[in-house]
Amino acid sequence: MTRFIGVISGKGGVGKTTTSINLGTALTYFGKDTIVIDANLTTPNIGVHLGVPVLPININHVLQGKNTITEAIYEHPTGTKIIPASISLYDLKKTNPDSLKKHIRSLRTDIVLVDCAAGLGREALLAVDAVDEILIVTNPELPAITDALKTIRLAEEMGKNVLGVILTRTKENNLDVSINNVQSILEKPVLGVIPESKSIREALTLRDSVVFTHPNSTPAINYKKLASGLIGREYTEETNSGFFKGFLSYLGFK
Ligand SMILES: Nc1ncnc2c1ncn2[C@@H]1O[C@H](COP(=O)(O)OP(=O)(O)OP(=O)(O)O)[C@@H](O)[C@H]1O
Numbered sequence: 274m275t276r277f278i279g280v281i282s283g284k285g286g287v288g289k290t291t292t293s294i295n296l297g298t299a300l301t302y303f304g305k306d307t308i309v310i311d312a313n314l315t316t317p318n319i320g321v322h323l324g325v326p327v328l329p330i331n332i333n334h335v336l337q338g339k340n341t342i343t344e345a346i347y348e349h350p351t352g353t354k355i356i357p358a359s360i361s362l363y364d365l366k367k368t369n370p371d372s373l374k375k376h377i378r379s380l381r382t383d384i385v386l387v388d389c390a391a392g393l394g395r396e397a398l399l400a401v402d403a404v405d406e407i408l409i410v411t412n413p414e415l416p417a418i419t420d421a422l423k424t425i426r427l428a429e430e431m432g433k434n435v436l437g438v439i440l441t442r443t444k445e446n447n448l449d450v451s452i453n454n455v456q457s458i459l460e461k462p463v464l465g466v467i468p469e470s471k472s473i474r475e476a477l478t479l480r481d482s483v484v485f486t487h488p489n490s491t492p493a494i495n496y497k498k499l500a501s502g503l504i505g506r507e508y509t510e511e512t513n514s515g516f517f518k519g520f521l522s523y524l525g526f527k
Pocket residue numbers: 282284285286287288289290291292313316318389390391441442443467468469470471473474477492
């Protein structure tokens with residue numbers, strides 16, 4: 274059965290797209306057929322993060338009724354499957370997101386990860402409505418955590434299963450809210466902690482996921498641990514070496 278998981282946040286710019294891409298890549302290399310969808314229609318980023326060329330078919334065409342959602346799947350050279358959104362304002366104006374759920378739910382695969390718009394607006398809520406499970410992304414700062422709390426409450430009111438929190442861009446400056454405090458404020462487990470790291474910025478420059486470009490960096494390892502946890506698998510050295518095999522084949526060393 275397909276799992277539909279939304280990656281959401283209260284505050285914008287906290288790391289949802291980075292998380293969706295890296296989780297998607299890690300899950301793919303752990304053998305789960307995964308599709309990452311850009312449901313952030315007004316400010317789509319997945320294509321930009323992964324250096325995807327302008328494609329003839331994207332989620333906007335699907336929502337406009339011109340194509341089926343399977344026709345909009347693009348396979349990144351790393352093997353990660355994505356469904357990008359159009360960056361054109363013209364396409365956006367012609368797109369009505371009301372049928373998003375119907376199209377997303379027609380996908381048949383192991384895992385569908387939905388990269389949502391920030392906040393509690395209509396666009397974000399339509400994406401939340403399309404999934405069953407939720408991952409909340411927040412930075413360890415009080416305003417972001419307060420917004421995350423509202424988002425969790427709303428998602429639960431909509432009957433969604435909030436799996437837990439991913440704390441991103443953590444710093445070693447003692448100004449962050451501690452993991453324990455985040456858990457007690459949000460009443461959800463912290464499933465992953467991704468430190469602020471220049472490896473993420475470098476991966477963005479390379480238009481790739483950090484799990485590929487910097488496989489031994491802390492963000493990469495923590496994203497892989499998070500992916501293993503999501504599929505109920507223990508993260509071991511063996512899991513990681515399987516991952517390296519995938520990486521070598523990506524580089525052309527079979
Ligand atoms: N752990 C990290 N270390 C350093 N930079 C990071 C980290 N995580 C994310 N970033 C950077 O922060 C910026 C915002 O990240 P991202 O686009 O993933 O956030 P978002 O929540 O999807 O934003 P939006 O709400 O606009 O969709 C990007 O430039 C990204 O490279």
